[in-house]
Amino acid sequence: MSKQILISDPTLRDGNHAVRHQITKDNFAAYCKAADAAGVPIVEVGHGNGLGASSMLVGECLLDDETILRTARENLTRSKMAIHAIPGFCTIHRHLAMALELGVDVFRIASHCTEADITQRHIDFARKNGKEVYGVLMMSHMASPETLADEARKMEAYGAEGLVIMDSAGAYLPADVTRRISTLVDSLNIPVGFHAHNNLGMGIANSVAAVEAGATIIDGSARGFGAGAGNAQLEVLVAVFQQMGYSTGIDLYKMLDAADLAEKSIIPSLPYISSTSIVSGMSGVFSGFIKQVNRVGAEHGVDPRDIFFELGRRNAVAGQESLILEVALELKAAKAGEGAQYA
Amino acid sequence: MSKKTRVAILGTGNIGTDLLIKAMRSEHLECALFVGRNFRSDGMQKASNLGVRLSDRGIEGIIAQAADIDIVFDATSASAHLEHWPALQRLGKTVIDMTPAKVGALCVPAINSAQILTSGAKNVNMITCGGQASVPIANAIAAVQDDIDYIEVASSISSRSAGPATRANLDEYIETTEQALLQFSRAKRAKAILILNPARPPIDMQTTIYAKIRNPDLKAIRASVEEMMARIVAYVPGYQLIVPPTIEGDKVMTTVKVLGNGDYLPRYAGNLDIINCAAIGIAETIARQGRE
Numbered sequence: 001m002s003k004q005i006l007i008s009d010p011t012l013r014d015g016n017h018a019v020r021h022q023i024t025k026d027n028f029a030a031y032c033k034a035a036d037a038a039g040v041p042i043v044e045v046g047h048g049n050g051l052g053a054s055s056m057l058v059g060e061c062l063l064d065d066e067t068i069l070r071t072a073r074e075n076l077t078r079s080k081m082a083i084h085a086i087p088g089f090c091t092i093h094r095h096l097a098m099a100l101e102l103g104v105d106v107f108r109i110a111s112h113c114t115e116a117d118i119t120q121r122h123i124d125f126a127r128k129n130g131k132e133v134y135g136v137l138m139m140s141h142m143a144s145p146e147t148l149a150d151e152a153r154k155m156e157a158y159g160a161e162g163l164v165i166m167d168s169a170g171a172y173l174p175a176d177v178t179r180r181i182s183t184l185v186d187s188l189n190i191p192v193g194f195h196a197h198n199n200l201g202m203g204i205a206n207s208v209a210a211v212e213a214g215a216t217i218i219d220g221s222a223r224g225f226g227a228g229a230g231n232a233q234l235e236v237l238v239a240v241f242q243q244m245g246y247s248t249g250i251d252l253y254k255m256l257d258a259a260d261l262a263e264k265s266i267i268p269s270l271p272y273i274s275s276t277s278i279v280s281g282m283s284g285v286f287s288g289f290i291k292q293v294n295r296v297g298a299e300h301g302v303d304p305r306d307i308f309f310e311l312g313r314r315n316a317v318a319g320q321e322s323l324i325l326e327v328a329l330e331l332k333a334a335k336a337g338e339g340a341q342y343a
Numbered sequence: 344m345s346k347k348t349r350v351a352i353l354g355t356g357n358i359g360t361d362l363l364i365k366a367m368r369s370e371h372l373e374c375a376l377f378v379g380r381n382f383r384s385d386g387m388q389k390a391s392n393l394g395v396r397l398s399d400r401g402i403e404g405i406i407a408q409a410a411d412i413d414i415v416f417d418a419t420s421a422s423a424h425l426e427h428w429p430a431l432q433r434l435g436k437t438v439i440d441m442t443p444a445k446v447g448a449l450c451v452p453a454i455n456s457a458q459i460l461t462s463g464a465k466n467v468n469m470i471t472c473g474g475q476a477s478v479p480i481a482n483a484i485a486a487v488q489d490d491i492d493y494i495e496v497a498s499s500i501s502s503r504s505a506g507p508a509t510r511a512n513l514d515e516y517i518e519t520t521e522q523a524l525l526q527f528s529r530a531k532r533a534k535a536i537l538i539l540n541p542a543r544p545p546i547d548m549q550t551t552i553y554a555k556i557r558n559p560d561l562k563a564i565r566a567s568v569e570e571m572m573a574r575i576v577a578y579v580p581g582y583q584l585i586v587p588p589t590i591e592g593d594k595v596m597t598t599v600k601v602l603g604n605g606d607y608l609p610r611y612a613g614n615l616d617i618i619n620c621a622a623i624g625i626a627e628t629i630a631r632q633g634r635e
């Protein structure tokens with residue numbers, strides 16, 4: 001029997017990063033229908049940073065969480081509906097309880113890769129309510145394989161039924177993925193998953209490396225629609241896994257149709273690896289920063305690449321968007337200082 | 344010389360231990376008892392070296408020594424405070440709650456220490472570290488703009504400075520900070536975000552306050568924030584305005600940084616300092632009033 005790969009599709013969540021969280025209600029409905037028809041097992045929806053994250057800090061969402069969840073629920077019959085939730089942005093009372101009530105099937109509770117203990121109560125809440133729960137470690141390139149395994153074991157102990165690591169900055173090369181996934185597979189008794197970003201063009205290659213190292217959950221978005229350079233392109237993953245003899249349970253033609261629909265009606269400009277994305281991947285900084293870095297760079301006449309490398313030096317993590325302006329102003333001042341010396 | 348007011352500190356984590364060092368330096372306070380659960384904890388060891396009287400019996404330790412205590416700081420967790428409060432109330436002690444349990448009156452010394460005193464509140468809640476850093480700015484903006492639609496506050500603190508209770512209380516942190524923002528800014532909506540930042544070396548505590556205002560009067564806002572800064576710096580010396588109120592699209596954005604005094608944890612842990620300086624500030628105010 002061929003090995004089963006569980007595909008989780010964050011097109012309507014990570015893709016929201018690419019359009020400043022402006023995915024419309026019609027788009028949610030249309031893509032949910034198409035993914036459902038293709039038999040995509042899990043469809044993740046929401047603001048790019050998940051439940052309760054619509055904010056000035058990371059961007060206000062066109063739709064509120066409730067509208068997104070209701071729309072997705074109405075249009076998903078076979079596929080499970082998933083949310084991404086980061087404690088610190090969302091609370092159990094206000095957000096997880098609502099998600100439960102609106103029929104979310106899969107709760108993906110996420111934290112920065114070294115902060116798993118903030119997810120304990122949220123994982124526990126979703127499990128106690130009988131939901132499927134995954135622990136998600138973001139920005140996983142910032143921790144060693146051993147540290148990741150320690151953090152993953154905490155999430156397993158809290159009740160997570162699967163553990164997904166995210167390459168949030170698109171910083172991994174395949175060998176990095178192999179090391180981390182094998183360590184996790186050896187350390188855990190629950191399935192291990194991988195979520196790629198394509199900053200260095202490694203989205204598919206890294207997902208393949210993850211599966212070969214024992215991962216059984218893989219995230220991919222239609223046309224790669226996601227933050228920065230995008231995610232692993234889902235329809236390519238489905239095709240590649242089919243060629244490799246793995247089973248995803250997804251109907252290839254219908255998945256290709258869903259991706260065509262996404263390109264035609266949802267994605268204003270297809271993800272590509274911009275020069276800034278490359279720098280984001282190299283500096284290991286969350287690719288969701290790109291739009292703000294470009295804007296602040298343009299406003300203040302500072303090279304966005306310089307901003308990225310400086311953010312990387314300061315170990316900036318998602319949620320520290322306010323650092324962008326600070327760094328830009330400092331670089332600008334430093335540059336003005338240099339100019340003054342020669343004046 | 345008048346006798347110092349005797350305080351007990353319940354909770355020997357980052358907050359409790361830092362509070363101990365600050366209380367020992369106070370001209371108005373002395374630490375009569377430092378109470379935890381485990382003599383081997385880092386905080387207990389530190390307190391032991393400082394020659395402070397210790398107990399490992401939790402709330403029972405306070406009850407046993409009640410006659411020697413005037414004010415109790417509860418530096419445990421929100422859920423533990425809900426259990427401690429009825430016992431402390433029976434003892435008739437003034438309690439300064441460092442947890443986001445929001446049982447008592449919300450207190451920001453720069454804004455309402457006088458009201459807290461006249462109200463005679465027995466349970467004074469210190470909100471949260473992010474609340475102490477942001478609520479005064481929100482309040483200063485509200486003093487010159489009565490039309491704040493929305494206020495949002497995002498704080499980053501170093502992962503190292505967030506102990507187990509802080510980590511378990513993220514939801515209470517958010518709810519309590521939001522309640523304080525609404526109360527002191529009269530904004531229609533409020534949102535609080537807390538990011539634990541694992542960067543090494545640890546990052547300094549930083550808080551950004553966004554206010555959505557239809558017609559912002561930037562000059563008036565800046566003047567009001569400057570005035571508030573002076574009131575905060577009086578009890579939190581490391582409080583700094585790093586991005587003064589600035590118009591960014593449809594919002595006014597202000598960023599502050601809090602450098603700690605380096606008492607228990609190094610200076611990056613401004614989050615410990617701002618809430619503890621605020622708590623010591625209100626405790627000293629209560630102590631001075633008690634002796635008048």
